Amino acid sequence: MGFNWLKTTVLMAAIVALFAMIGGMIGGKGGMLLALLFGGAMNVFAYWNSDKMVLRMYNAQEVDGQSAPELYGMVAELAQRAGLPMPRVYVIHEDQPNAFATGRNPENAAVAATTGIMRMLSYQELRGVMAHELAHVQHRDTLISTISATMAGAISALANFAMFFGGRDEEGRPVNPIAGIAVAILAPLAASLIQMAISRAREFEADRGGAEISGDPLALAAALQKIEYYAQGRPLYAAEAHPETAQMMIINPLSGSGISGLFRTHPHTEERIARLQEIARGMR
Template sequence: MNYLRTAILLAAMTGLFVGIGYLVGGTGGMLIAFGIACAMNLFAYWNSDKMLLRMYGAREVDQSSAPDLWRMVATLASRADLPMPRVYVIENAQPNAFATGRNPENAAVAATTGLLGALSRDEIEGVLAHELAHIKNRDTLIMTITATLAGAIGMLANFAMFFGGGMRDSEGRSSGIGMIGGLLIMILAPMAAALVQFAISRSREYAADRMGAEISGNPLGLASALARIHEAARGVYNPRAEQNPATAHLFIINPLAGERMDSLFSTHPATENRIAALQALASQMGPGEMRGGGYRPSPAPRQNAWATAAGGRRRGPWG
């Protein structure tokens, strides 16, 4: 159902783009604007992972610098039948994580030192499995497509404002939509595109939660992680995320201040709804599907100097 919903939402965004392009400049104007938007986003498509990791100051780790973290990702990737992604650690006190990359062969998983220092091993495993599910589902590619279309819609909306009233067809008749129409499109079209983009993001989060729980074999471990991250993220400011709000949808929990509701304008589903879905999944899974026959909560690790943003220069098993 999530895949069908995503396909419908992508079709809706494409239809919105085509409709605005036709209103602004007919078929020719639509194709020109789309070509410009694609050219602008082509570089981001091929380099979005490098740009994002650099934006957050992520540091790549390997088996020697972060043995526990690297082996955990390797084990989960093997369970998910995925190539080993690159593994990064971000020096940030807010517990969070994201995945990036245009395909499974060019993917990376990044976790903050806040997450590695505040969560138990079972919870960290659940979070990493969730991010690998995004990679397996090619969600990062889907979000790149929606970002491209949203950018193109924004560009067409600006065209509608500045040129909507003065374009004429071959017979000299005005083919524009008028200044008022252009103003309405400039305001409403980007909002509509954002709503569709957020809806796609929320849909993919539910799918990644389910697949991540299946990969880890521990739905309640991921549910516990979501609860802890949600609570901790509310009190820990993430300056880089606040400076780049367009990246908020990539994190497992919204890193921005506010917007915690399951509303039209939120990038993530409500955490309590995600937890309820995972609890329902746990009740449906038999003992053979649950790792070790069921979830056994483990205590959160003690805060280690190397696992916090303040003491990030020291190295340990998590990097």
């Protein structure tokens, strides 16, 4: 837990530094100070509200034991096995098979699954996926992933503002427009690199944790293989509109076209499956 809090602190510091850099480009020292204040306020806001924002982006609908008895009962059973409080459970009405977890701590966690993943996976496979998401909750990954998604989106907006409205140096002179374009391109990429630095290792650990919670690593391996196959050609529109949230998903939901294909937020599925198969052999 301590290491995850360290990662969260480093992430927040890096995000605020990016805010300061862009603010300095927009308005010199005064702009840098305002951006620092804005970045700090955004961090506080994201800590308390990022989970609600992400769920709203995906038009997620909360369900219970009556409206989605199989999914809700599955999550309840797995949460009990993991020794976790019962999270809120959401359904996203999208064809692409995918799922994610969010929330600032296990006491305020939520898990979400698309209707596509519920339709395409067997009960055991879906159980493996939900165990993976609860492992994220157990490892307290959900705070850093939701904050990074929220803040990366804010950085992109601020960088675009810098490009379109220009900026001033410390003497109040307009900055080189090429520099503005460079910031608009490089700042979001820097935010993505911060996310990627922690995202891949986090997925491997959640796979291992999910295998332990469910007791069935091969079901999760089969689920990953199916999700990878069926997700192709089925866009997840909310993820395309908010690519900074892609790293929260169990499988990268983006189409892979353009610049997003150059920056993988997830490990290769084949490697994840191989590791889960190794875990299964160790459980025999």
